[in-house]
Amino acid sequence: MSVSTRTVTDICREAKRAARALAQLDTASKDGALHAMADALLARTGEVLEANARDLEAGREAGLSSALMDRLRLDEARVAAMAAGVRQVAALPDPVGEVIDGHRLPNGLDVRKVRVPLGVVGVVYEARPNVTIDAAALCLMSGNAIILRGSSSAAHSNAVLAGIAADAAPAGTVQLLSGGREELAELATQEGLVDLVIPRGGEGLKAALREVATVPVIYAASGNCHVYVDASADLDAAVRIAVNAKVQRPGVCNAAETLLVHADAARDFLPRVAAALGAEGVQLRGDQRARAIAEMGEASDEDWETEYLALVLAVGVVDSLEDAIDHVNRFGSGHSEAIVTRDTASARAFQRGVDAACVYVNASTRFTDGGEFGMGAEIGNSTQKLHARGPIGLRELCTFKYLVEGDGHVRP
Amino acid sequence: MSVSTRTVTDICREAKRAARALAQLDTASKDGALHAMADALLARTGEVLEANARDLEAGREAGLSSALMDRLRLDEARVAAMAAGVRQVAALPDPVGEVIDGHRLPNGLDVRKVRVPLGVVGVVYEARPNVTIDAAALCLMSGNAIILRGSSSAAHSNAVLAGIAADAAPAGTVQLLSGGREELAELATQEGLVDLVIPRGGEGLKAALREVATVPVIYAASGNCHVYVDASADLDAAVRIAVNAKVQRPGVCNAAETLLVHADAARDFLPRVAAALGAEGVQLRGDQRARAIAEMGEASDEDWETEYLALVLAVGVVDSLEDAIDHVNRFGSGHSEAIVTRDTASARAFQRGVDAACVYVNASTRFTDGGEFGMGAEIGNSTQKLHARGPIGLRELCTFKYLVEGDGHVRP
Numbered sequence: 001m002s003v004s005t006r007t008v009t010d011i012c013r014e015a016k017r018a019a020r021a022l023a024q025l026d027t028a029s030k031d032g033a034l035h036a037m038a039d040a041l042l043a044r045t046g047e048v049l050e051a052n053a054r055d056l057e058a059g060r061e062a063g064l065s066s067a068l069m070d071r072l073r074l075d076e077a078r079v080a081a082m083a084a085g086v087r088q089v090a091a092l093p094d095p096v097g098e099v100i101d102g103h104r105l106p107n108g109l110d111v112r113k114v115r116v117p118l119g120v121v122g123v124v125y126e127a128r129p130n131v132t133i134d135a136a137a138l139c140l141m142s143g144n145a146i147i148l149r150g151s152s153s154a155a156h157s158n159a160v161l162a163g164i165a166a167d168a169a170p171a172g173t174v175q176l177l178s179g180g181r182e183e184l185a186e187l188a189t190q191e192g193l194v195d196l197v198i199p200r201g202g203e204g205l206k207a208a209l210r211e212v213a214t215v216p217v218i219y220a221a222s223g224n225c226h227v228y229v230d231a232s233a234d235l236d237a238a239v240r241i242a243v244n245a246k247v248q249r250p251g252v253c254n255a256a257e258t259l260l261v262h263a264d265a266a267r268d269f270l271p272r273v274a275a276a277l278g279a280e281g282v283q284l285r286g287d288q289r290a291r292a293i294a295e296m297g298e299a300s301d302e303d304w305e306t307e308y309l310a311l312v313l314a315v316g317v318v319d320s321l322e323d324a325i326d327h328v329n330r331f332g333s334g335h336s337e338a339i340v341t342r343d344t345a346s347a348r349a350f351q352r353g354v355d356a357a358c359v360y361v362n363a364s365t366r367f368t369d370g371g372e373f374g375m376g377a378e379i380g381n382s383t384q385k386l387h388a389r390g391p392i393g394l395r396e397l398c399t400f401k402y403l404v405e406g407d408g409h410v411r412p
Numbered sequence: 413m414s415v416s417t418r419t420v421t422d423i424c425r426e427a428k429r430a431a432r433a434l435a436q437l438d439t440a441s442k443d444g445a446l447h448a449m450a451d452a453l454l455a456r457t458g459e460v461l462e463a464n465a466r467d468l469e470a471g472r473e474a475g476l477s478s479a480l481m482d483r484l485r486l487d488e489a490r491v492a493a494m495a496a497g498v499r500q501v502a503a504l505p506d507p508v509g510e511v512i513d514g515h516r517l518p519n520g521l522d523v524r525k526v527r528v529p530l531g532v533v534g535v536v537y538e539a540r541p542n543v544t545i546d547a548a549a550l551c552l553m554s555g556n557a558i559i560l561r562g563s564s565s566a567a568h569s570n571a572v573l574a575g576i577a578a579d580a581a582p583a584g585t586v587q588l589l590s591g592g593r594e595e596l597a598e599l600a601t602q603e604g605l606v607d608l609v610i611p612r613g614g615e616g617l618k619a620a621l622r623e624v625a626t627v628p629v630i631y632a633a634s635g636n637c638h639v640y641v642d643a644s645a646d647l648d649a650a651v652r653i654a655v656n657a658k659v660q661r662p663g664v665c666n667a668a669e670t671l672l673v674h675a676d677a678a679r680d681f682l683p684r685v686a687a688a689l690g691a692e693g694v695q696l697r698g699d700q701r702a703r704a705i706a707e708m709g710e711a712s713d714e715d716w717e718t719e720y721l722a723l724v725l726a727v728g729v730v731d732s733l734e735d736a737i738d739h740v741n742r743f744g745s746g747h748s749e750a751i752v753t754r755d756t757a758s759a760r761a762f763q764r765g766v767d768a769a770c771v772y773v774n775a776s777t778r779f780t781d782g783g784e785f786g787m788g789a790e791i792g793n794s795t796q797k798l799h800a801r802g803p804i805g806l807r808e809l810c811t812f813k814y815l816v817e818g819d820g821h822v823r824p
Contacts, residue, residue, distance in 0.1 A: 020741070024764060105786055109775055118797055119767070195797055216798050237820035244822035329432070351815050352436055355531070363521055363818030372823070373814070374517055385530055385607055385811035386628050387799040399797035402785070403763050406775030408649035410656035411784070 008186035011175045012147060012193040015120045018172030019145035023117045025170065027094040030141055034090035037137065037168035038083040044164055045079045051156035052129065059153055071127040072154055082133045085377060089137040092376040095394045096143045110405045115398045117143030119195040122187050123379070124149045124209065126201035129157035135200075136165035136174050138379050142397035147194065149177040149187055151201075181208070188213035195399075198379055198392070218388055218396075220380030223253030223335035224307045225365045228324040228350065229273075230341035231264040237362060238265075238340040239273050244364040245338065247280045251309050253381060254336045254368040258304060258314040260324045261290070266317045270294040282311045289317035304331045321346050325353040332356060334383040336365035357383055357390040420598035423587050424559060424605040427532045430584030431557035435529045437582065439506040442553055446502035449549065449580035450495040456576055457491045463568035464541065471565055483539040484566055494545045497789060501549040504788040507806040508555045522817045527810045529555030531607040534599050535791070536561045536621065538613035541569035547612075548577035548586050550791050554809035559606065561589040561599055563613075593620070600625035607811075610791055610804070630800055630808075632792030635665030635747035636719045637777045640736040640762065641685075642753035643676035649774060650681060650752040651688050656776040657750065659692045663721045665793060666748045666780040670716060670726040672736050673702070678729045682706040694723045701729035716743045733758050737765040744768060746795040748777035769795055769802040 006014075041048070052074040059069055095115050102112040121144045123135040132148055139146035150158040155178065162176035177183045188197055194215045199205050206219055227245050229238045245256035261269055266289065274284060274294040284296035285303050296315060303314040304327070318324045328337050338360035339350040347361045358368045370378025370391035378391040388396035418426075453460070464486040471481055507527050514524040533556045535547040544560055551558035562570040567590065574588035589595045600609055606627045611617050618631055639657050641650045657668035673681055678701065686696060686706040696708035697715050708727060715726040716739070730736045740749050750772035751762040759773045770780045782790025782803035790803040800808035 020765070020767075103786065105784070109779060111785060116767075216796070218798075234820065240820060240822050248823050347817075353432070355432075355528075356813060358814040358816060361815075361817045363816055363821035364823050366823040367521060367816060367821070368814075372517070373523060374515065384628070386630075389811055390814050399801055401768060402770040402780075402802050403773075404770060404775055404779060405759075405773045408646065408652060409775035409779070410652050411660050411776050411778040 008177060008183055009190065009193070011177065012120065012187070012190045014172050015145040015147055015175050016193050018170065019117065019119045022140075022145055022170050022173045023096070023119070023143045025143065030094065030143075031090045033140060033168050033170065034086050034137055037133070037165055038086040038090075040164045040168055041079055041083040041086070041133065044160070045076060048079055048157065048160050048164075049074060049076070051160040054156045055129075055154050062153070064153065068127050068153070072129065072157070074129060074157060078130065082130050085134060086137045089141050089377055092141060092394060094141065095398050100400055107409060108406065109409055112403045113400050114403055115395065115400050118397060118399050120145045120147060120193060121397060122147045122149065122194050122197040122215075124184060124187070124197060124199050124201070124205065126151045126205060127153055129154045129161055131200055132158050132161040133165060134377060135379055136162070136169065138377055138394060138397060140169050140173065142394045144195075144397055145173040145175070147175045147177060147187060149183060152178070152180075184208060185212040188215055188217070191215055200380055218380070218382055218384060218392060220382060220392070222307050222333050222383070223255070223381075224258070224305065224331060224333040225254060225256045225336045225338075226258045226260055226328050226332055227256045227338045227340065227365065228260040228328065229262060229265055229269055230321060230324075230339055230343060230346045231262040232343040232346065233262075233265055233269070233340040234342055235265070235269050235272065238269060239276050241338065241340055241362070241364050242273050243276050243280060245366055246277060246282055246313050247311065248364070248366050250311050253307075254365050255309070256313065256338070256365050257306065257308050258316065258331070260316050260318050260327060262321070262324070263289070263317050263319050266290070266293055270315070277313060280311070282313050284313055284315050286315040287317060290315040293317075307333070321349055325350060328354050328356070335381065336360065336368040338363060338365050357381070420589060420595055421602065421605070423589065424532065424599070424602045426584050427557040427559055427587050428605050430582060431529065431531045434552075434557060434582050434585045435508070435531070435555045437555065442506065442555075443502045445552060445580050445582065446498050446549055449545070449577055450498040450502075452576045452580055453491055453495040453498070453545065456572070457488060460491055460569065460572050460576075461486060461488070463572040466568045467541075467566050474565070476565065480539050480565070484541065484569070486541060486569060490542065494542050497546060498549045501553050501789055504553060504806060506553065507810050512812055519821060520818065521821055524815045525812050526815055527807065527812050530809060530811050532557045532559065532605060533809060534559045534561065534606050534609040534627075536596060536599070536609060536611050536613070536617065538563045538617060539565055541566045541573055543612055544570050544573040545577060546789060547791055548574070548581065550789055550806060550809060552581050552585065554806045556809055557585040557587070559587045559589060559599060561595060564590070564592075596620060597624040600627055600629070603627055612792055630792070630794055630796060630804060632794065632804070634719050634745050634795070635667070635793070636670070636717065636743060636745040637666060637668045637748045637750075638670045638672055638740050638744060639668045639750045639752065639777065640672040640740065641674060641677055641681055642733060642751055642755060642758045643674040644755040644758065645674075645677055645681070645752040646754055647677070647681050647684065651685050653750065653752055653774070653776050654685050655688050655692060657778055658689060658694055658725050659723065660776070660778050662723050665719075666777050667721070668725065668750070668777050669718065669720050670728065670743070672728050672730050672739060674733070674736070675701070675729050675731050678702070678705055682727070689725060692723070694725050696725055696727050698727040699729060702727040705729075719745070733761055737762060740766050740768070747793065748772065748780040750775060750777050769793070
């Protein structure tokens, strides 16, 4: 694999050609390639860590933050985890060729709707070099050629990892671009060659892509998620769910950012949940009615729209289920929303009324995840409504086609 | 319904509000509204034709082409056909609430993937006023509020038709914009309010939308469709299919534009098909090898990429199935492609190798149509790969959400 002299269009054209053959590859061959990729990762761990050390040194010199340095850092355990992840992808059912729907028409034509790969998928990402392998494995299994465009801060690590993936995969199906801005723009405008671009990174990366992209893009989500505690809630379960949704991993998109409590439950519930959250180091910011019941900071209008991704939680008291639904639909980002209730009518109204990818009854928002949902690894979570909503797994990396069979049928 | 003093954003906001209630409406109520719409169309036919007469007069004064005038023209039969179309939509299964997928996770959580409306759909269209009713009916049945933006040439007709639709539908769920360019741009940038825009019109309209849209758009297809006659084809069937695909309705996107013939079949087949097509008034443009066998005009390189939408057909001879597939994938628009063959291996290879929404074996490309596919009425045909590929019917006007139920589940 060489990235030096070819243009982005050359690379995309090669990927497109390679994708046609990959789309026909049987499951056993794809599984075999994935296990070869995992084996090579383990066998070449030293080479990976050496390249990573060069990136880390450059990062130190450039004064990268400790958070960025941590994302950049690989060690033996992390490489082993990558290899294990690849084997997990190999163990997933092959989405290609699945018959999604089908029937015989009144005129005798047989119609099947069959899942097929998209073709060429571009993945643009930031510091974390493990995305190179995760994304390559998912694209290989779903029959798509992949064009990787990582960040320059991880260039050495990505080059070795992409090389390992490319060696294991069918020729031409794994391509790596360097990290330049122009390459991002060129990749995102290859209509007819690139079928989808997925950004994995912060808002800056998404904004850059939004400005230039003419090929389809699925923007992975930000998550302003809510837990609503209904009047009839089991308060023990409500405390457990609120704490889990906030603190189990606060830095991710399915963590809760706002707690809404029905006025009838607030007096009993708020002191208990405030104590439990306080014990976990969570800072609360309440509206006036919440502050009248439990001690906490003051929420401004901005708090309702903020994805803290930290141990901070906005707290509001609402007069009705309808007010809770309105609040969620107004301020939520359509990611993951939960109600805690014992009332079937409340559960049903919340599930139907809330406009989000995942709506939970008596469970934590933290379950929104391809792995948890039994879809296997995911390449992100979508809050879009078209094509993919929720976890983006192997099936979401596919499209479909209609296969129609007759015996000389013509339209009257 | 008044369009006068409100801004586009006001209108979209009202539609969004109304969409929330519409999404919850039961099937019987939607069916009832659709039948009321059909009844009102018939009862108010005089009013519709009066408004249409004003548009026709303005069109005559403006010197519209006879094709445009024909698209604009309504008569009693056309209004009755619209009403019948609305009743057909009412008879279709309600897509909202369909459980697409579901299972119990190992931890006991129950997950259902359920079809739900998108929310607010914008439909922008050109001369044909019947789109007003067709699109309103499909959106109502799929639980979506609709914002219609027709062309100014049909303004009077559209106003009366949209009024009829709005009177029958739940309040606020059918909105009409006037035909200005600025309104198109405003509609296509209402992120958070408009969930999808669908253009129904020519390339100019699509290009205008491509330039300004920030909300999701599904571009209905152009169709450069092929019929490939394999070496082993039943030549009677091949003649029938080639003629049907070309002449049954040449002006539509699923009509064939190129005929490819395997070299082994060309000598027997080309004279026969040339005679049959000639009898239907089709002008043939062949490559050198085709011209050596049957008399026809000369195809230039451009012909392979041209969607004639007329009684013209490009004809090429290929040496193999693989060459046919390569030609189709290179020049086709990914719409509808057909092979005529008696060989199972050829059929399978063509179905798997051709990258298009609909791939036919021994049947005419003309069957690509929501109605023919048993999906009911359609709002267009997509050659995109994301979300909707092929006919865009009621299901394609929906998204889904995951409903997850537990009994206090938290993530370990």
